[in-house]
Structures are given as structure tokens and as C-alpha cells.
Amino acid sequence: MPQPHHPGTAEKAKVPRVSGRGGALWTTAGLLTLVLGACSPAGSDAQQAGGQEPAGESESLLDEVLDRGSLTVCTTGDYPPFTELDEDTGEFTGIDVDMARDLAENLAVEIDWVQTSWDDLMEDYLADCDIAVGGISINTARSEQVFFSEPLMEDGKTPITRCEDVDDYRTIEQINDPDVTSIMPSGGTNEVFAQEHYPEGNLITHDNLTIFDQIVEGEADVMTTDRSEVLWIDHEYDELCAVNPDEPFDYFEKAYMLPRGDMVMKHYVDQWLTMTLNDGTYEEITEPWFGDDVDL
Numbered sequence: 001m002p003q004p005h006h007p008g009t010a011e012k013a014k015v016p017r018v019s020g021r022g023g024a025l026w027t028t029a030g031l032l033t034l035v036l037g038a039c040s041p042a043g044s045d046a047q048q049a050g051g052q053e054p055a056g057e058s059e060s061l062l063d064e065v066l067d068r069g070s071l072t073v074c075t076t077g078d079y080p081p082f083t084e085l086d087e088d089t090g091e092f093t094g095i096d097v098d099m100a101r102d103l104a105e106n107l108a109v110e111i112d113w114v115q116t117s118w119d120d121l122m123e124d125y126l127a128d129c130d131i132a133v134g135g136i137s138i139n140t141a142r143s144e145q146v147f148f149s150e151p152l153m154e155d156g157k158t159p160i161t162r163c164e165d166v167d168d169y170r171t172i173e174q175i176n177d178p179d180v181t182s183i184m185p186s187g188g189t190n191e192v193f194a195q196e197h198y199p200e201g202n203l204i205t206h207d208n209l210t211i212f213d214q215i216v217e218g219e220a221d222v223m224t225t226d227r228s229e230v231l232w233i234d235h236e237y238d239e240l241c242a243v244n245p246d247e248p249f250d251y252f253e254k255a256y257m258l259p260r261g262d263m264v265m266k267h268y269v270d271q272w273l274t275m276t277l278n279d280g281t282y283e284e285i286t287e288p289w290f291g292d293d294v295d296l
């Protein structure tokens with residue numbers, strides 16, 4: 001059985017930018033003036049992450065992170081290439097794991113990792129974390145409870161199946177059939193999509209790290225998942241093929257979860273993201289995983 005290839009953490013180039021606690025505090029003070037002057041203040045009922053008390057109108061979780069000297073990051077660790085827990089070392093690896101490390105480096109703080117699951121993501125985030133990362137899709141249900149950063153990538157639900165069966169699973173109608181077994185992890189947007197679009201289908205849930213082996217072995221027929229994952233798996237498994245990857249069934253974006261109502265925190269993370277996406281850092285982090293072989 002082919003095993004997904006997991007390169008080590010990318011060595012990042014040092015890119016000059018405002019960083020370090022002094023710089024970040026200065027930025028925070030500036031942003032407080034700018035953001036609070038220009039935007040509605042954080043709602044008094046806004047839910048704060050990191051197990052913090054709700055922020056007052058001029059407070060931000062950003063200041064608490066800086067004071068604490070640590071950023072608490074929720075991630076599932078079961079979704080390569082975005083987040084994976086190495087059981088041997090106990091370390092998280094992946095694109096969004098490296099991104100979170102870069103954010104923490106910018107803030108000059110440590111990271112406290114909190115492993116969660118797709119089922120518990122929202123609850124764990126609201127109770128324990130400052131930010132949640134790891135291939136997380138934006139949807140409106142989640143947006144009722146959290147803010148999202150600016151998006152990192154576009155995506156869309158796309159089927160993947162055994163290469164010889166591609167023609168059997170090209171449409172939602174073909175997959176929405178009692179004779180077709182769709183597999184997915186529980187709790188994420190794949191399950192939401194399947195329940196909504198395949199009410200007649202045979203839906204089964206499975207641990208995400210070994211889910212694609214189930215299709216190879218014939219325990220399931222198809223998985224409708226993120227196009228980015230489909231292209232990655234198509235590349236990693238000889239037996240599995242993406243189905244119409246250029247015509248996903250829907251459209252959404254991937255981003256990081258942030259505390260609802262905290263415009264200062266969101267502004268900081270969005271500014272960091274803008275730099276990271278444009279100064280070569282993001283490309284360097286993604287290159288060992290997607291590289292030239294996976295055409296996102």
C-alpha cells in the first residue's frame with residue numbers, strides 16, 4: 001500500500017519584516033488606534049478563544065498572546081499535507097503547522113499545540129485556542145461562531161475513487177445511490193456535503209489517516225473531499241484517481257479560525273498572511289508538499 005510522502009519541515013528563508021515582541025506591540029498599538037477608529041468595536045458578547053474572558057471594547061486577544069508569550073493553536077493532526085501528528089516524535093508537521101510556526105515567530109511567542117478532531121474543532125477552539133489551523137474550510141455555519149482570516153486557497157468538493165471506476169462517480173446523481181458507498185471522516189465539511197447531497201447514498205465514516213486505503217481495498221467506493229486533497233492523494237496513490245478535478249461540485253476557501261469580533265487580532269493575522277503569501281514564505285512552505293507535481 002503506498003504511504004503518503006511526508007517531507008520534513010521546510011527550512012524557511014529569513015525574510016525581513018517587522019517582527020519581535022517590540023515590533024508586534026508597536027503594531028498592536030497602531031492597529032488599536034486605526035482599527036478601533038475605523039471599525040465597529042468588538043461586540044461585548046463576542047466569544048473569545050484561548051479560554052479567555054470576553055474582551056472589552058478596546059482589548060484584543062493579540063495583547064493577551066503577547067503578554068502570555070504563547071499562541072495556543074488548535075489542529076487535528078489528521079489532514080496531510082496541512083496538518084499531521086507524527087506519532088513517533090509527537091510533533092505536528094504540515095503546511096499550516098509551519099504557517100502557525102511562522103506566525104508565532106512573527107509574534108515572538110511560543111506555540112502551545114492543542115490536538116482536536118473535526119467533531120470537536122469548534123468546541124475546542126472556543127474553549128482553548130487562540131487560532132485553529134490545518135486545512136480548515138470556511139462555511140457560514142462556522143462563520144456564525146468565529147471570524148476567519150483572509151483565505152489562503154480556493155477549493156471545492158471533488159470525488160476521488162479507484163482509477164478504473166472514475167466514470168461511475170462523475171456526478172452527484174451517480175454518487176447519490178444506495179449502491180454507492182461514500183466514505184468520509186466525521187465532523188467536517190465532507191460529512192456535511194455528503195449528508196446534504198447524497199441522502200440516498202450509503203455513507204460511512206472512518207479515521208481520516210487511513211481513509212483512502214479503504215477505497216483501494218474496496219471497503220468504500222468514493223470520497224468527495226477537498227480538491228486540494230484529491231490532487232494530493234491522486235499523486236500519492238497509484239490506484240486512486242481524481243474525478244473531474246477542474247470541475248468541483250462547489251466552491252469554498254480555506255483559512256484560519258480566529259476569535260469572533262476581535263478585529264485587532266484578525267487585522268494582525270491578515271497582515272501577516274498578506275506578507276507571507278507575497279514574500280515567498282508560503283511558497284517555500286508549500287513547495288516540499290505540493291511542489292511542481294501537484295497542480296493546484
Ligand SMILES: O=C(O)C(=O)C[C@]1(C(=O)O)C=C[C@@H](O)C=C1
Nearest residue numbers: 079135136137188189190191225
Ligand atoms: O471540515 C473541514 O473544514 C475540512 O476541510 C476537514 C475535512 C472534511 O471536510 O471532512 C476535509 C478533508 C479531510 O479529508 C478531512 C476533513
